[in-house]
Every structure is written in structure tokens, then in C-alpha cells.
Amino acid sequence: MVRGVPRWLKALTWVFVALTLVFVLGPLIVVAGVSVSESQFIAFPPAGFSLRWFGAIFESNAYVGALVTSLQLAVLVTLTATVIGAGAAITLHRRRLPGTGILAGLFLSPLILPSIIFAIGLLMLWSASVGPVSLPVLWIGHTVIALPYVIRTTLAVLADSDPFLEEAARTMGASRWQRIRHVVLPQCAPGLAAGAFFAFNISFDEAVVALFLRTPDLVTLPIQIYNQLEFSPDPTVAAVSTLMMGLTILLIAVIDRFLGIQRFVGT
Amino acid sequence: MRDRIEDIALAGPGILLLALAFVLPLVEMLRLSIVGADGGVTAEHFVRFLSDPYYLGVVWRTIYLSLLITIICAAVGFPLAYVMARVSPQLRLWLIVLIILPLMTSVVVRTFGWMVVLGRGGLIPFSLWKLGFVGRNFTLMHTEAAIVIGMVQVLLPFTALSILGVVMKIDRRLEEAARTMGASFLATLRSVVLPLAMPGILAGSLLAFTLSVSSFVTPSLLGGVRLPVVASSIYDAATKTLEWNFAAAQSVILLIGVLLALTPYIRLSGRRHG
Numbered sequence: 001m002v003r004g005v006p007r008w009l010k011a012l013t014w015v016f017v018a019l020t021l022v023f024v025l026g027p028l029i030v031v032a033g034v035s036v037s038e039s040q041f042i043a044f045p046p047a048g049f050s051l052r053w054f055g056a057i058f059e060s061n062a063y064v065g066a067l068v069t070s071l072q073l074a075v076l077v078t079l080t081a082t083v084i085g086a087g088a089a090i091t092l093h094r095r096r097l098p099g100t101g102i103l104a105g106l107f108l109s110p111l112i113l114p115s116i117i118f119a120i121g122l123l124m125l126w127s128a129s130v131g132p133v134s135l136p137v138l139w140i141g142h143t144v145i146a147l148p149y150v151i152r153t154t155l156a157v158l159a160d161s162d163p164f165l166e167e168a169a170r171t172m173g174a175s176r177w178q179r180i181r182h183v184v185l186p187q188c189a190p191g192l193a194a195g196a197f198f199a200f201n202i203s204f205d206e207a208v209v210a211l212f213l214r215t216p217d218l219v220t221l222p223i224q225i226y227n228q229l230e231f232s233p234d235p236t237v238a239a240v241s242t243l244m245m246g247l248t249i250l251l252i253a254v255i256d257r258f259l260g261i262q263r264f265v266g267t
Numbered sequence: 268m269r270d271r272i273e274d275i276a277l278a279g280p281g282i283l284l285l286a287l288a289f290v291l292p293l294v295e296m297l298r299l300s301i302v303g304a305d306g307g308v309t310a311e312h313f314v315r316f317l318s319d320p321y322y323l324g325v326v327w328r329t330i331y332l333s334l335l336i337t338i339i340c341a342a343v344g345f346p347l348a349y350v351m352a353r354v355s356p357q358l359r360l361w362l363i364v365l366i367i368l369p370l371m372t373s374v375v376v377r378t379f380g381w382m383v384v385l386g387r388g389g390l391i392p393f394s395l396w397k398l399g400f401v402g403r404n405f406t407l408m409h410t411e412a413a414i415v416i417g418m419v420q421v422l423l424p425f426t427a428l429s430i431l432g433v434v435m436k437i438d439r440r441l442e443e444a445a446r447t448m449g450a451s452f453l454a455t456l457r458s459v460v461l462p463l464a465m466p467g468i469l470a471g472s473l474l475a476f477t478l479s480v481s482s483f484v485t486p487s488l489l490g491g492v493r494l495p496v497v498a499s500s501i502y503d504a505a506t507k508t509l510e511w512n513f514a515a516a517q518s519v520i521l522l523i524g525v526l527l528a529l530t531p532y533i534r535l536s537g538r539r540h541g
Contacts, residue, residue: 004446004452005452006452009452009453013346013350016346016347016350017347017350017362020343020347020423021362021365021366023419023420023423024365024366024369024420024423024424025365025368025369026380026384027369027377027378027379027380027381027383027384027420028368028369028372028376028377028380029380030380030383030384030390031376031379031380031383034383042383044383044384044389044390083280084280084281084284085281087276087277087278087279087280087281088277088278088280088281088282090277090278091274091275091277091278092278094274096270096271096274097271097274097275097278103278103282106282106285107281107285109289110285110289112474112477112529112532113522113525114477114478114480114481114482114521114522114525115481116481116482116483116498116501116502116518116521117293117296117481117518117521117522117525118289118292118293120296120501120505120514120515120518121292121293121295121296121518122288122292123505124292124295124296124299124511124515125291125292125295125296128295140284140288141288143284143288144284144285144288144289147281147284147285176269176273201371204373205371205372205373205374205376206373207373207374207375207484208483208484211483211484211502212502212505212506222373222374222375222376225373225375225376225379226375226484226488229375229378229379229382229488230488233379233382237379238379238383241373241375241376241379241380244372244373244376245372245376248368248371248372248373249368251371252364252367252368252371256364261360261363261364261367
């Protein structure tokens with residue numbers, strides 16, 4: 001705590017923090033409120049209490065189809081981003097290759113390049129060289145976006161690891177594969193796990209690349225929500241959104257267990 | 268030598284993926300932006316965009332809204348980050364979780380929340396009507412204010428967390444020294460903390476600005492078709508009117524703007540780490 005702060009300023013500070021939290025969390029609370037309303041119009045504060053909109057999601061082919069697409073996609077992206085990210089992070093951490101700095105910049109650049117620019121480039125390249133858009137393009141696109149998160153979480157864990165363990169394994173005659181399998185990967189494990197959940201969350205929530213690459217057969221859950229918002233939002237949109245928020249809360253809790261959420265400050 | 272092969276093999280899939288699915292798409296976009304209808308090299312798409320008052324208006328709206336959004340995020344983000352840095356670790360963890368939650372929620376969900384709050388009969392228009400400031404049919408949807416409100420909510424957690432990273436590294440003893448020498452709390456904040464945090468505030472703001480100028484979902488849903496920004500203009504050209512070369516040229520212009528803003532960012536963050 002900081003001492004000697006005037007009392008009026010302290011009070012003002014807490015009012016400021018409370019208002020800021022209301023501002024950033026408000027829209028999420030409103031969405032959750034709308035989802036349990038009995039009214040068939042979007043209304044907040046909610047009128048009555050009912051879970052019927054959650055039931056309505058599973059009677060809608062559009063939502064169920066989008067949910068299946070999103071889950072498939074997120075699982076695929078999680079697998080590829082984690083495997084590819086693990087190898088990249090190990091190499092970057094060792095700093096043995098010439099140009100490691102440039103390589104690190106390349107691997108992290110999808111993080112700062114706006115996804116709309118990447119999305120349109122991917123759409124144009126795929127259409128020109130492969131053909132009609134389908135699930136694999138979205139898989140590739142989301143893997144590129146999720147990769148930097150896996151690399152960052154893994155690098156964060158490796159930075160605290162003991163560099164001499166691998167050296168010791170080498171001295172004791174462990175083969176190349178044994179060293180990676182039994183020494184390096186276990187060191188990476190918490191970072192990879194956190195990165196994997198990040199990757200899942202990013203793919204499941206991503207809307208820009210998915211919007212550029214949408215076709216009538218390729219609609220993810222965020223895009224289904226977007227379509228509804230453009231035309232006629234009803235309380236089922238709120239129910240789907242609430243389910244997505246629930247998943248996000250779950251993933252944050254899991255990531256915090258693996259790595260500690262404090263580590264992401266300043267990234 | 269064999270170690271080098273191992274390193275290349277480990278990073279290989281990633282390098283290949285980024286080369287084919289990240290660098291190559293950008294190259295294709297650059298190529299399309301200078302290809303004319305006859306297949307030859309041309310600057311016509313750039314000329315068309317930069318000479319049309321309509322598109323220049325779109326660029327201007329994107330820039331001034333983004334500047335406003337960035338300034339609000341930095342002005343609210345710095346005190347928030349300072350409070351977060353100086354409270355107890357448990358309280359800090361809770362504040363971080365509460366701020367990360369909206370950051371990790373899909374942007375369509377957050378924007379939907381604002382549509383409910385700002386739309387006709389929503390919380391804010393309804394309250395303003397009850398207070399007698401506006402008419403019954405008043406709505407904040409499809410206004411620039413809606414875009415700013417929605418975007419600040421999207422980018423504030425991001426800005427606050429990146430400033431927090433810098434404030435956490437400031438040596439507490441510097442503040443205590445200033446206080447011991449008789450500076451008041453506010454004077455210390457202004458002459459010790461703020462200057463030390465400034466590189467972080469600037470870096471966070473530059474990143475927020477690039478995210479703001481290129482954001483699409485929030486401005487297009489909250490601003491509607493009458494308030495297009497650069498990203499929605501690109502989206503329309505790419506998916507509605509199907510003028511790909513024109514869409515590519517607009518993307519290149521956006522990319523140049525983003526790179527201009529990122530150059531000082533890379534310098535700032537490089538100095539911080541090195």
C-alpha cells in the first residue's frame with residue numbers, strides 16, 4: 001500500500017476503479033442477463049427468469065452446426081499450434097541458430113500485424129492458388145494467429161528452467177530424442193498446456209479471419225452470432241454468447257492453474 | 268553442427284507455416300494491389316482511393332476515432348495500472364482476472380452487449396430519457412460515440428495490462444525517497460512515476476492505436492453502414508463488390524499506416540528489454 005495518500009483521493013481512487021470495472025464487465029453482465037430473460041425481446045434488466053433460450057440453441061440447426069464447426073476447428077488448431085509452437089519455442093530459447101532475433105520477430109509478428117490484413121491476404125492467396133475456401137484454410141489461418149501465444153507461454157516457462165539439465169542428460173549419454181522427450185518437453189509442459197488453452201480460446205472466439213473466409217458451409221459460432229447481430233438478434237444470441245463466456249471463464253481458471261495468470265502482465 | 272540441424276528441425280514446421288501462410292499471403296496482397304485490369308502494373312487502385320473525398324473521409328474518421336480511443340485508453344489505463352501495481356498481491360490477482368475476462372471474451376459477444384446497452388430502450392438511452400435529456404426514441408447506436416465506447420472497452424484491458432508490466436518494474440524506493448524529501452503523493456506521481464512509466468504508456472498506446480485503426484467487428488456493428496472505417500471499406504471491397512485489387516490496395520495503405528505506428532513501438536520496447 002502507498003502511505004500518506006489524502007483520504008479524498010483514496011475514496012476517489014476506489015470509485016474510479018469500481019466504475020472502470022463496471023465499464024469493462026458491464027456488457028458481459030448485460031449479455032448474461034438477457035440470456036435468462038423470459039421475454040422474447042432483448043431486454044435488460046431481464047423480465048422474469050427462464051432457461052428456455054439455452055434450450056432453443058440446441059433446437060436450431062444453424063447454431064448446432066456452427067458449434068460443431070467451431071469445436072472441430074478449435075481442437076485442430078490447438079493440436080497444430082501446440083506441436084509447432086513447442087519446437088519453435090525450444091529453438092528460440094536455445095539461441096544457437098544465427099539470426100535467432102529475426103526468427104523470434106517472425107514468430108511473434110502475427111501478434112501485432114492486424115488480423116484483417118492477414119485475413120484478406122490469406123483469402124486472396126488461397127483462392128488464387130488452391131481454390132474455394134474450406135475448413136483447412138481456416139485451420140491454417142487460426143494456427144498462424146494462435147502460434148505466438150503458445151511460443152510466448154512456453155518461452156516464459158523455459159526462461160525459468162534449469163539450462164544445465166539438458167547438458168547433464170547429454171553427459172550421461174542420453175540420445176537426442178531421449179533428451180527432448182524426457183528433459184526438454186517436461187520443462188516446457190506447463191507453458192505448452194497454458195498455450196494450448198490460449199490457442200483453443202483464440203480459435204473459438206476469433207471473428208475476423210473467420211468472417212473473411214466464411215462460406216455457407218463454413219460458419220463458426222462467432223460468425224453465426226455476427227450474422228444474427230447484423231439482422232435480427234433475439235435472446236438465443238445472448239444464450240450462445242453466455243455459453244461462450246462460460247467457456248472463457250473456465251479456460252482462464254485452467255490457464256491460471258498451469259502458469260499463473262500474473263505472468264501475462266506486460267505482454 | 269548436428270545441434271544446428273536439430274534446432275532447424277524443431278523450428279522447421281513453424282518457419283514453413285509462417286513462410287507459406289503468413290509471409291506469402293502478404294506478398295500476394297502487395298502484388299494484387301498493383302495489378303490492373305489488363306494484368307499490367309498500375310497505381311490506379313491507390314490513386315482511386317487517395318483521390319476520392321469519400322475514401323479520404325473514411326480514412327480521416329478512422330484516424331481521429333482511433334486517436335480519441337487511444338488517448339482515453341491511456342488516460343484511464345495508467346491510473347488503473349498504478350492502482351493495480353500498488354495493491355496487495357491477492358487483490359491484484361483479482362483485478363487482473365476481472366480485466367482479462369473481457370479481454371479473452373469474443374469481440375462479437377462484447378459488441379452485442381453494447382448493442383443492448385446503447386440501442387433504443389437500452390440502459391443508457393432509457394436512463395437519459397427518464398432524466399428528461401432526450402426523446403423516447405433516442406438511441407446511441409450507429410453513432411461515433413458508440414464506436415468510441417465499444418472500442419475503449421475492447422482496448423482498455425489491453426492497454427492497462429501492458430502499462431501494468433512497466434509500472435511493476437518501477438523501484439518503489441524512488442517513490443519513497445521523493446516522499447521522504449517532502450513531495451506530496453500527487454507530486455511524486457507526476458514527477459517520479461509518470462516519467463518512468465512513460466515509455467510503457469507510449470508503447471501500449473501505439474499498439475492500441477494500431478489495433479484500433481484496423482478493427483472491424485466493433486465499428487461495423489456499432490457504427491453501422493453510414494459510418495464506415497478503413498477496415499469495413501476493405502471488407503466491402505473484398506466480399507461485397509468483389510474488387511480484390513482495390514481491397515488489396517486499401518490493405519496496403521492500412522499496413523503502411525500500421526507499420527509507421529509500430530516503428531517507434533519496436534524502438535521503445537527494444538529499449539525496455541535491452
